[in-house]
Amino acid sequence: MPRRVSSRELQDYVEGRLAKQEAARVEAYLRENPNGAANVEKLRQQANRMRLFGKALLREEIPQRLLDAIPRKAK
Structure with missing residues (x-):
């Protein structure tokens, strides 16, 4: 019998x-x-949901207010 496997x-x-x-x-x-x-099986389902969520986030546009908050380099 194989030894116990950790989480x-x-x-x-x-x-x-x-x-x-x-x-x-x-x-x-x-x-x-x-x-x-x-x-x-639960871990696999969770990992799949996280991948799908991440892909959805990558398709979202970055709100202009966040882009405006990025400091610009002085010229």
């Missing part, structure tokens, strides 16, 4: 930051732990 390791797994061997260990843990697998 940080689960987050790194979802974000693709684990080496192959570490990812394989997490996957083995998830196969035997339905609660861990459910947590990973």
